Amino acid sequence: MQASRRRIYFIKKDFQSRFILRFVAIATVWAAISSILFAYLAKERLAGIRYSSHVDITTMRELLLPATVGAHAVSLLVFAGILAYTIRALWKRLDPPLRKIKNDLSMIAECGLSEECMIGKVDEFQDLAADLDAMRTGLREKMVRIKERHRELSNDADALGKSIQEGKPSATQTAMLQSAVEKMKRDIDSFQC
Amino acid sequence: MGLTTHRHYRLFLYGGTFLIVLLGAVVAACGIFWMFPPGLGEGYHAVQASVRGVGKVLFWRIALLYAVLPLFCVPAIVVLHLLYSHRIAGPVFRLSKEAARIGRGDLTGSIKFRQKDNLMDMADLLNGVASQYRCRINDLRDYLSVIERDLQTASNLVRQGRTGDSLRQAGEAIAKNVKNIDDSLSEIKT
Numbered sequence: 276m277q278a279s280r281r282r283i284y285f286i287k288k289d290f291q292s293r294f295i296l297r298f299v300a301i302a303t304v305w306a307a308i309s310s311i312l313f314a315y316l317a318k319e320r321l322a323g324i325r326y327s328s329h330v331d332i333t334t335m336r337e338l339l340l341p342a343t344v345g346a347h348a349v350s351l352l353v354f355a356g357i358l359a360y361t362i363r364a365l366w367k368r369l370d371p372p373l374r375k376i377k378n379d380l381s382m383i384a385e386c387g388l389s390e391e392c393m394i395g396k397v398d399e400f401q402d403l404a405a406d407l408d409a410m411r412t413g414l415r416e417k418m419v420r421i422k423e424r425h426r427e428l429s430n431d432a433d434a435l436g437k438s439i440q441e442g443k444p445s446a447t448q449t450a451m452l453q454s455a456v457e458k459m460k461r462d463i464d465s466f467q468c
Numbered sequence: 469m470g471l472t473t474h475r476h477y478r479l480f481l482y483g484g485t486f487l488i489v490l491l492g493a494v495v496a497a498c499g500i501f502w503m504f505p506p507g508l509g510e511g512y513h514a515v516q517a518s519v520r521g522v523g524k525v526l527f528w529r530i531a532l533l534y535a536v537l538p539l540f541c542v543p544a545i546v547v548l549h550l551l552y553s554h555r556i557a558g559p560v561f562r563l564s565k566e567a568a569r570i571g572r573g574d575l576t577g578s579i580k581f582r583q584k585d586n587l588m589d590m591a592d593l594l595n596g597v598a599s600q601y602r603c604r605i606n607d608l609r610d611y612l613s614v615i616e617r618d619l620q621t622a623s624n625l626v627r628q629g630r631t632g633d634s635l636r637q638a639g640e641a642i643a644k645n646v647k648n649i650d651d652s653l654s655e656i657k658t
Binding site: 284285286287291293295298299302303305306307309310313314315318319324325328329331332333334335336337338339342343344347350351354355358359362366369370371372374375376377380381383384385387389400402403405406407409410412413414415416418419421422424428430432433435436437439441442443444445446449450452453455456459460463465466467468 | 469470471477478481482485486488489490492493498500501504505506507508510512515516519520522523526529530531533534536538541542544545546547548550551552553554556557558561562563564567568570571572573575576587589590593594596597600601602604605606608609612614615616621622624627629630635636638639640642643644649650653655656657658
């Protein structure tokens with residue numbers, strides 16, 4: 276049993292694009308907020324100094340540091356809040372379809388092949404749900420075929436059993452049962468274990 | 469919980485993103501001071517002149533700085549989130565491939581994710597599906613083998629014209645194993 280060696284990192288393009296774009300968008304919003312806030316605070320500071328009769332600053336650092344620190348502190352706080360909300364919202368979006376898929380998988384594992392594996396139309400992981408449903412359908416078709424073969428085998432076995440009880444079994448009956456066993460074996464061999 | 473992740477996955481995702489933006493903020497702050505001369509000059513009038521000069525170019529320089537900043541922050545965020553999203557997308561991709569194999573009847577595989585991957589429990593569930601059907605198919609094979617063996621015995625006895633206890637026993641054994649198959653198959657809801 277080996278862990279997979281995936282080398283392609285952009286493997287589910289739609290899902291990953293949506294995942295990444297959320298964070299790119301909030302980083303861009305952060306940059307916009309920072310620049311506007313800094314421009315505003317710096318402008319206020321410059322205006323304050325321009326209309327002041329006494330100026331006790333001599334360096335650019337003293338002039339712009341309060342605005343720089345203030346703007347970035349506020350924008351980082353806002354960003355921290357938006358980031359937390361974004362991650363929470365992302366989880367809220369990803370969690371329900373996966374929970375549903377897990378329930379469906381558990382049902383398949385408990386031999387329930389009759390119910391469709393389906394998630395909401397706008398949910399993430401549509402591909403996974405579709406592939407799991409294809410798996411369920413594949414298993415179901417094979418099992419239905421095996422059950423049909425078993426029905427034939429069961430009928431032939433009953434007929435042979437009755438004949439044995441009545442003391443008049445025939446070679447034809449054993450041949451028919453043999454043929455039913457062969458057919459069922461062929462269907463079972465469609466599984467690789 | 470649907471989306472089961474590694475411990476601290478969300479925290480690292482949060483921390484990583486915040487760190488990139490924090491570095492961006494530090495770079496922006498340094499950029500602001502780099503764009504203007506460090507001194508404002510000596511005396512009231514020199515300082516006022518410098519302040520007026522800063523005021524004239526401030527908006528455009530800041531706009532330029534914050535337009536350039538995302539060029540560095542965004543690629544870093546893309547790379548970070550590409551790696552983090554891959555820890556969900558990768559397992560989902562593997563699960564899909566494994567499901568397709570199982571659907572084709574290949575129950576041999578046992579899926580194992582990479583150490584840092586999420587959705588480990590789904591891999592276990594899918595392995596459970598493969599293992600469950602593998603056990604059933606193996607049981608069916610065993611029952612069929614026994615039926616085949618008993619049928620061979622019955623066939624030989626019928627050909628020899630013997631209808632005694634041996635034939636009855638073979639018949640009963642066949643019926644018993646047919647019943648076993650029936651029991652095993654009836655548990656599978658199709």
